[in-house]
Amino acid sequence: MTSSTDLAALLCSRLCHDMLSPVGALNNGLELLADESDPAMRQRCLELLEQSARTSASKLKFFRLAYGAAGGFGEAVPSDEPRDLLEALTAENERLTFDWAVSEATLSKPAVKVLLNLAAMGLESLVRGGTLAVGAERQGGATEIAIRASGPKVAFDDTIGQALSGKLDAAQITGRTAPAHMIKLLCDEQGGGVQYANTGEALVLGAVLPDPEGMIG
Template sequence: MTSSLDLAALLCSRLCHDMLSPVGALNNGLELLADENDPAMRQRCLDLLEQSASTSASKLKFFRLAYGAAGGFGDRVPSQEPRELLESLTAHDERVTLEWSVTESSLPKPAIKVLLNLAAMGLESLVRGGTLEVGAECREGATEIAIRASGPKVVFDPVIGKALSGQLAEEELSGRTAPAHMIRLVTEQQDGGVQFAHSADALVLGAVLPDPEGMIG
């Protein structure tokens, strides 16, 4: 079984990989600004820096809830938190539309973690843009999560699917598949489950997480 240390290392690798682009853009913007005297070009550099800084901050907040312990929150997290994170991650891509259908005012921390990671998989699958639908509700002592990504071309790596379903060998785990492996572990610890279905124009991901305390938000 993959140790907690190994999984943490793989998640750190994924975090660093995803942060390279916005942080690199910040560095490039600063270099261009230092050498640029034209007012119009300097403004373009400042716009690039502002967007890159916003993207970096949004991704770090996302990782805090999706991978980390989400310090500062109790056992439940306001549903507005993941909504704002996903809105910020999709704000700069006009090709992607976010549809939010979470009926609860708050969700258990494990459910928030699963929801964000599944939503991230949905976003990654929309290579030509499309719609990301995010839904969750608590009923009969469990949190049910449903993510649907639809568009002209929806791509889903089968290796990630194997990690979600527990069919990936430990030696095959990587930074790319670590989030899916973590989701499977989280759902199993909650005595729940995760599933997915993929076609050329849609990816549907779902999870059920029983609430050990039977708390309904």
């Protein structure tokens, strides 16, 4: 089993990898702005800088809830927090449609972490665009989460599926599969479960998590 230290290092590597593009775009934009004298081109540089800054901020907020301790929240997180994060991540891509079907006012921290990570896996699979549908409801003392990614081409890395199923050993866990491995561990620790199905036209990911003691529905 991957140690907590190793898993934290792998998640940090994944975070750095995902932040490289928007932060690099900021750096490139600043260099172009410094050398550009044409007003129209300078305005275009500023627009690109604003877009990269928004993307960077959105991703950092996403990682805070998806990987981190989500400081500032109690046991329950307002459900509009993960909704707003996913809306921000999909807004810049015209080929993506985002559907949110969560009627609960709040979700537990573990449920939010699972929901965001599964939604990220769904987004990554939509290489040619498509629809990301996110749903969750609490009933019978547990939260049920369902993510459906559908589009003209759904590409899902089988090793991520193996990590979700707990079929990878410690040596096979990489920065790419670390989030799935973390979700599997989290679901096991909470006494819940996670599963997925991929048809090539749609990827469906689901999880059930018992609500923490004392959480009010």
